[in-house]
Structures are given as C-alpha cells and as structure tokens.
Amino acid sequence: MLVDSIILGVLLGGFYAALSVGLTVSFGLVKIVNVAHPTFILVASYIIFSLNSMTAADPIVIGLLLTIPFFALGVALFLAYDRLFSGRSKGDQELIGLVFFFGVLVVLEIVLLRIFGVTERGITTSYSTSSTILFGVLLPDKFLFALIAGVIMIVALHLFFTRTFTGRAVRAVAEDEIAVMLMGGRPTRVKALATGLSMATAAVAGGLLIMVQPIYPSLDIQLVGLTFAVVILGGRRSLLGTLIASMFLGIATSVTATLLNVGLSLGVAYVILLATLALRPEGLFKR
C-alpha cells in the first residue's frame, strides 16, 4: 500500500517537474517572476482541448506542435517586459514583476472563464484509463507518460544549459549580467531565448495537464503554490534540483493522500513551501 503510493508519487513527481521546469528557467535563470506560468499552461491546455475536439489529435502531439508559437510568445513577453521595466531599480524589479504577472494571471484567467466557462474540461484518450504492470505494481499509463515527458524536458534543458555555448550564456547572464556585457555578450537576447524556452515547456505541460486531470480556469492559483514549492525547494536555479524536489513533493502528496485524505495533499505542498521558506530559503540544493 505504502510502496504503491510512493511509486505513484514518483510518477506524480515527473508530472510536477513538467509543470515547474518552465518556472525554474524564468524565475531562477532569467529572474522574471512569471507567476502566471501555470496560467499559460492552462491556456495551452484549453487550446489543446479545442484543437483536440476539432481534429481528435493526441493532446501530447498538439502540445509539442504548440511549443513553436509558445516559444515566440515567450520571446515577445520577455521583450515587452524588458522594455517596460528595465528602467526600474534592481531591488524593486522582482516585486514589480510579481505584481505585473499577477495582473496577467488574472486577465488570462478571466479570458479563459469567459470563453470556456466554469465547466471542467478533459480529454479522453486510449491511454486515459489503461495501465502498465511493472515489477508487480500497477502504473497508470497517463502518469507514466507524464513522468517520461517531465524527465525528458528536464534532462534536455539541463544538457542545453550545461553543454551548449548558448545555454552556458544563459547561466552566465544569471550569474553576472554586467560581466557578460563586458565580454561582448547580449543579455537581452539570451534572456529572451530562455523565456521562450520556458514558455515552450508550458505548451508541453499543458498537453500533460489536460491528459492527467480535468481542468477549470481557477486551477492556476493552486498550481502557483505547487510550482513555487517545487522551484524554491529545488534551489531556484538548478534544473536537477527541480526534478528531485518534484519527486519529493510528488511522494509527499501521494503518501498524504493515501494515509490521510486526498483533500489534505495540496496542503502538504503549501506546508513544504512554507517550511522551506522559513528554514532554508535557498532550497535544498544551493549551488
């Protein structure tokens, strides 16, 4: 029983990683507090829902196709943000950004509400209810896919940020922007690229989200708590930290749901977030 819920927690963790990886990139590396990231995931989910009801195409495939327009959206978002707020003082910028993105969150959420209403929406696929038996444990296929997708995204981005020149440039900008400029780098372009990547992950996460659970417009605020818990616990800037923190939170919520009740499982994520902030704000994996 407990072992089952821990294994399910790992699967759930992979899903959390997919939801949070974009926030690690924007919040941790570009230092844009995109608290609307979960709302963009929801937007992707709703677009995928509409396209799926028209074409009956697989949600994950549509999600992968959506990464291209979402990448462009991310680049545009960064350029707009940079234009609007780059003049403000450094200390204020994060807080101003936070309030700004809360505004964006609210606007997007209401737009979704006006278009799609409060009704829960979901997509039923051939693998929605099927499961795979692995080492004698029943694994729901949809969570298995979410885990695979989450791990692939994290590993791919990790390799990009550690092995490629452009990826290292992103980390260099996060480390010391002025130094990069002195070396002849262009921080704005690098950050725009990273924000685009962050937004591209939201498209894939949107496909996973609507596959895993029914969605409704006000779901985003719960996801804000969850994704920030993951990113801050994981040390804000480390992608592998995000993966491990996701697993930890996945197991914690899954075990709580089994031992206590499902209603409390989200509460556990908030408690972990508050405990991290109170005891170790730099996260588990300080670099």
Next chain:
Amino acid sequence: MKRQQQLTILASRPLLGLIATVAILVVASVAPIIFNQPYFYYVSYIVLQYVILATAWNIFGGYAGYVNFGAAGFFGLGAYVSGYLYHTYNLGLLAGLVAAAAACAALGALVGYATARLRGLYFAIATLAISLLIQVVFINMPQVGQSFGFIVTPPPPPPPYPSYIAFLFPVMIAIALISVLASWFLLRSRFGIGLFSIKDDELAAESVGVPTFKLKLLAATMSGLFMGLAGAPFPYYQLYISPDIISFTISINSVAMPLIGGIGTLSGPVVGAVLLSAIQQVASVSISSDINVLIVGVLIIIFIVAAPDGLLGIFRRLIGKPSTQGEKS
C-alpha cells in the same frame, strides 16, 4: 521634507480630525434608521470592507514595502472565527470582532516574525501560501462544514435599525474610521518614519539604529488585526460561510486598491478602494460578476506599467507638486 510638513499640518489639528470622525460616526449611525435603502447598504458594505482591507494592507505593504499576497487568508480567518463563534456558541458580533481581531493579529505577528528571514519576493510567495493553506485547512475541518461551510442566520437587528444589514453600516464605518486613524497615527509617528526607512533600505535603517524587527512586527500585527476586523462581520452579511470566501479576488483587490490610489500614502488606499469597488459593484450588476476581476487585472497592469505612484501621484504631478511617497533624495 514635504511629507513632514504636511504631517505637521495634520498633526496640529487633532481637534478638527476628532470632530470630523465623531460627526461621520453620528451621521452613519442615524442614517440607516431614517434612510431605509437595503441596496445602498448592500453595496456600501462591500466598499467599506475594501476600504478597511486596503488600508490594512497598506500599513505593512505600503509603509514597510512588504507585499502581502494573502489578504484573503486573513479576511477568511476573521470571517470563520466570528461565524463559528456565532454559529456554534451563539456569541454575537462583538465577540466575533474581538476574537477575529485577536486571531488575525496573532497570524499577522507570525508573518511579521517571518520577515526576519524572508524579504521581497519570498515574503510575497509565503503569504500566498499561507492563504492557500488556510483555505485547505477549512476545507478539511468538519467543525466548519468542510467544503460546504455553514449557514449563518443573523439575530434580529438591534432596535431602532430596520434590518441587520442596516445595522452593519455604522459598524463598518466605525471599523473603517478606526483603521484609517490607526494608519494615520502610524504615518505621522516615529514608527511611520521608521517603516519608510525599512522600505527604502532595510540594511541601512538597521545600521543607523532603527529597530527594524520590532517595527515590522508591529506593522504586520496591526495590518493583520484590521484584515481580521474586515472579515469578522462578513458571515452576518453573506449569511453563509464557505471556503470559497478565501478567494484570490480579495487578495488581488487588496494589492490593487492601494496601488491604484497610491501605495504608502494615507488616502491612496481609501481612494483606490472606493473607486475600484464601486466600479466592480456596478460592473458585476450590469455586466457580469467575473468582469470585475478582469477590471482589476487590467488596472494592475496599467498602473504598474504607467503610474506606479497611483492616482495620488498623477494628481500631485498635475498640480505640480512632487510625489511625497517613496522620495529618494
């Protein structure tokens, strides 16, 4: 300098302020007896509730610069405490107000204590998590009806008031006045100057001997207390309590109203609260209830981009006076 001059002018006329306060209270207490318009009280209740919430938010968020994204949690805790006392022990509004104020002041003190480690962004996220957690706790508490909540049937209104909601009008006016007066007292006192120094540069303030931690604790406690008072009468107004009242709309409004009026000023939050909640009431009646949230979102974006000093800042610029808030020599 400018701010201090204005404050001395205000401070030199305490009698005038006292007379005005008493006059408003008397008019507000008598008006519902003569002027029986249920819809007016229904709308003005919400406006006053937001005046209190925005003023309370501003005490910590505006003066000291700690952005609280969990006002709904405080408001909800206050409403639940007062509603539970009435529903289960039949204790009336007065007991509810006292208990809600105590509970939320304690939560505020806890939040203030947390600022020893948490600043800026991390503080904002922590407050959001607190309000989400409070909601989860109430959803799982059988004593308060879990996700269904419980129904509140208010007692008969104290005579000569025609209805309970008419009676709530002077109550809300009184709470609003007390919160504005407290906020004003804080602003003109040494505490206020200390809090502003924290906002400008906490490390510098600390190093010249400002007791930053004590001041933050005081401001956070006061802020929480008034948010609790804003929530305490709510069960008697809405006639039921459910976890839905801890809505993100309240948190976002509590940030948006001071922002729109003018963060860190005395009248800014009041102006923002009256304007925004009046617009929201009209919009939710004439268009749709979710449009009022859209209005907040759009206004937040516009003001944070184009007018971070709020309406008061715009007004001051129009009449050619420099902004008194957030002055940096």
